[in-house]
Amino acid sequence: MKNTKDGFFIGRVKSVKFALKGMWILITTEDSIKAQLFFAFIATILGFYFDISGTEWAIQVLAIGLVLVAEAANTAIEEVADFIHPEYHEKIGLIKDIAAGAPSFAAFISLIIVGIIYVPKILVLF
Numbered sequence: 001m002k003n004t005k006d007g008f009f010i011g012r013v014k015s016v017k018f019a020l021k022g023m024w025i026l027i028t029t030e031d032s033i034k035a036q037l038f039f040a041f042i043a044t045i046l047g048f049y050f051d052i053s054g055t056e057w058a059i060q061v062l063a064i065g066l067v068l069v070a071e072a073a074n075t076a077i078e079e080v081a082d083f084i085h086p087e088y089h090e091k092i093g094l095i096k097d098i099a100a101g102a103p104s105f106a107a108f109i110s111l112i113i114v115g116i117i118y119v120p121k122i123l124v125l126f
């Protein structure tokens with residue numbers, strides 16, 4: 001936790017430290033994040049193989065970021081839900097289902113982006 005007496009600079013440095021710790025926790029413990037990083041790796045290899053343009057790289061990186069951010073937010077909501085109400089509750093189920101909708105939206109949009117970038121490039125191979 002940050003100290004209220006910390007100045008602006010120290011406060012920012014501490015926030016970045018906590019944020020990096022959060023990223024590390026997500027990368028090392030969350031299977032959904034690990035799976036998305038694997039897909040990001042495959043997409044990066046495809047990007048080099050098909051020599052996609054700078055704009056396509058930018059959109060691909062944005063799509064990867066969108067999925068990772070949504071997965072991270074979903075994980076945080078699940079953690080809060082499990083902490084405040086570990087037992088079964090209909091409302092917790094609804095909250096978790098809605099939270100899971102975020103990465104699903106992101107994954108669906110990313111799939112469309114992947115299709116727009118790569119399907120024409122793959123089709124010309126045949």
Ligand SMILES: Nc1ncnc2c1ncn2[C@@H]1O[C@H](COP(=O)(O)OP(=O)(O)OP(=O)(O)O)[C@@H](O)[C@H]1O
Pocket residue numbers: 032075078085086087088089090091092093094096097100
């Ligand atoms: N405490 C609860 N009360 C009611 N329903 C729950 C509860 N916990 C989970 N559920 C239901 O089970 C589903 C899966 O929950 P869970 O916490 O296992 O998420 P998950 O998406 O499988 O987790 P992960 O992201 O770790 O794979 C939720 O979307 C919800 O429908």
